[in-house]
Amino acid sequence: MSNSLSLVICLITIINLLSNATRMVGCDLAVNWRKIGEDLSEYRLMKQAAEIGHLAQCLLSADNTSEAVWYSSHNRTCHEFVCNRGPNGCRKCRNAIRADATVTQVWIRAQPSGQFNCWKTFQHRVSSNLSFDKNWTDYSTGFGLEEADNFWLGLEQIHQLTKHRGRRVRWELSDWDKKWYWTENFNFTVSGPEDKYRAVIGEFDSAASSIGQAMTTSDVGIQGNQFSTPDSDNDLSPDDCALERRGGWWFGYCTYFNPNGIYFDYPTALSVHYTQMPMMYHCDGCPSPLGQSYSLRTVECMIEHWMP
Known part of the structure; x- marks a missing residue:
């Protein structure tokens, strides 16, 4: 032919x-x-x-x-x-x-088969309109209106999405100059309620990262930690990290990634000190301004998902 x-x-x-x-x-x-x-x-x-x-x-x-x-x-x-x-x-x-x-x-x-992969949002911060200073029940079941807005999917749903196999996970941040930063890890899993929804993440994908292996370093935490909320302290620190940081997360020793902390609007966010417990990120060796306990403009955390 x-x-x-x-x-x-x-x-x-x-x-x-x-x-x-x-x-x-x-x-x-x-x-x-x-x-x-x-x-x-x-x-x-x-x-x-x-x-x-x-x-x-x-x-x-x-x-x-x-x-x-x-x-x-x-x-x-x-x-x-x-x-x-x-x-x-x-x-x-x-x-x-x-x-x-x-x-x-x-x-x-x-x-x-017609299937395609996309990112399923499980955490998203875009404004100060919704506080993430919530209790264990709220974090377990989820809160917020929709994924495009301030949103938390719920620990149980994250567990259900990852319990059969590890998923690729994407962490996406933006600063007040509207510059974007991202990194991805393989094999993200979250255990069930009996283990306090412990998170495990695999190696980072160097081809899909603008800030290196930022989410696997000890100053960020997450890896192997149980989830903590202000009313359920499951971290490794003698302090109550979630109560102190004003939001739930997989804290280790009250680490420098606090995506569910207090959201400060512009221009106040530019002068916020880390002791005010902002929605912050700090990473040694990361590009400025992320290396200085920076109060972020947006944070979004996502799991790879396959659509039929």
Whole structure:
């Protein structure tokens, strides 16, 4: 069969099946494409091509490194995007299932089954509108409105998501200059309530980190620690870290990562001292301002999840 005929067959197949996950049968690049919602503000435009006659042609010509593809039928242009926060760092599960004006419908590469991976948020801080100074019951069951806002998924749900196998976990921070920092670890698990939801994290992924192995160092804690809340002290310190730090976490010795501490708004956050128990991060050797007990603008913690 000639190359031109193979291409025609491939194009016809795609056009007939584009409403679902589409398998490019007979193409040089056998790819399963899936249409999902995405927040393109987290991406940057890698390539744009004009005079592209149809979506199938746009997908066929997509670069292997592109993470999201958007086709404008009105302008007949093909747009390819990559994540601004490291490879595969942008795809949030909460955006994928939306179909409203807050997201853009884009095409991504999926598994042969149509499944695709995304980030399931279990902790998110974006403003001072919700205090995270909560008790054990609240942290066990979860609180907050939705993942895009101030949110805690709940320890029991985190346990259920990780009890059968370790998941990749992503820690994402931003400062008041709106600069982003991130790091990822393999094999994150959280045990059940009988073990106070103890957290274990594996090695960090150097290819998916802008701040090194920040979450596995002793000054950050987490590794192997039980969860503590102001009314349930399970840390390793003679002090009650959660009570002192004004929020629950996997504390060891009242460490320098306090993502559920007090949220200070701008510009107050720039002059807050660590003794005021802010939502802070301190990491020796990390880029400024993270090396100085910095009161953060946002924190988001996520688990890799597979969507059907």
